[in-house]
Amino acid sequence: MLDERKVSFSGVQPSGNLTIGNYLGAIKNFPEFTEKYKCFYCVVDEHAITVRQNPAELRRRTYETLALYIACGLDPEKNTLYVQSHVPAHAELSWILNCYTMFGELSRMTQFKDKSAKHADNINAGLFTYPVLMASDILLYQTDVVPIGIDQKQHVELTRNIAERFNQVFPDTFTIPEPIIPAAGAKIMSLQEPDKKMSKSDENENAVVRILDDRDTIIRKFKRAVTDSESEIRMSDDKPGVSNLITIYSCFTGKTVSEIEKEFEGRGYGEFKLAVGEACANRLAPVQEEYRRILADKAYLESVMKKGAEEAAYYARKTLSKVRRKIGFVNL
Ligand code: ATP
Ligand code: LTN
DSSP states (O other), X not given: OOOOSEEEEEEEOOSXXXXXXXXXXXXXXXXXXXXXXXXXXXXXXXXXXXXXOOHHHHHHHHHHHHHHHHHTTOOTTTSEEEEXXXXXXXXXXXXXXXXXXXXXXXXXXXXXXHHHHHTTTOXXXXXXXXXXXXXXXXXHTTOSEEEOOGGXXXXXXXXXXXHHHHHHHSTTOSOOOEEEOOSSSSSOBOSSSTTSBOOTTOSOGGGXXXXXOOHHHHHHHHHTOOOOSSOOOOOOTTOHHHHHHHHHHHHHHOOOHHHHHHHTTTOOHHHHHHHHHHHHHHHHHHHXXXXXXXHTOHHHHHHHHHHHHHHHHHHHHHHHHHHHHHHTOOOO
């Protein structure tokens, strides 16, 4: 039967233990699309090797990221969950799209600039062309929507430009995708430097709360969160630490900002931080329990990977063969 639903696609790199930034900005929102959309959620291991990875850890994290997808509510029967390197069409389309992407466009990507500064000893060509592989991920499935955190918006905009450029030469090849960015939680900040994004590869462990951190660790990290010298719990641009904590508390409890400001009126930062830590730990506890159960069954995870790769490859092949035909490659 022809599946006429719109398509949702997103990916997460298995490049570290996932943070509450990854959770609130991306993964938590993936299941919303399950019923109405045809959904592809990918563990992007090829993206992860743009910075050096320990092979054993990369392999382990690939299983772990898949297990987290499922623990966060993605049913493998209803969503196509798979690993990027299991579907060679991603790398193939990426080569082709490299020839439709401009050097200047890639030079402007802020993630490239940030990561080259952070890994100055390894500014490899893959780090530079990373957004083209991401465009291939998205365009291979004729994707309509891409749920992501705000830091990835620029990459989806580039994807749209590449698709439009390609479509201009070869009409009706790609669907033009839209980024879907959550109203709250699209950019969770570091708990230690609240003007910086919380990032799973941050070296300061106190700056990040991981989805799999235990309750005591979560509460301790929130207790140590940097705030300011005032004592008022209020959302404001000049109070980045407190504002970030209000956002996190709001995402985990469903309370609005004004409800939270009212709830903590006249109460101190210590009390507030404890409440944020508890709300976060309470919400993550069932995810962690489910994760442990799923991760213990490696054979099950491999069966999900295998089924997902077969499903994804079916759709990817359709687009790739259309592209090959249009650009003049001989299809045998
Ligand atoms: P790295 O530290 O390795 O660069 P990352 O933490 O930025 O990784 P990714 O795997 O690149 O994580 O991102 C997966 C998804 O999580 C993306 O949609 C991204 O926008 C989202 N995301 C990452 N960090 C945050 C954050 N701090 N707040 C909200 N969303 C985030
Ligand atoms: N670049 C993203 C991860 C990613 C992605 C994608 C997200 C790779 N391919 C396709 C959405 C759609 C990141 O660094 N967070």
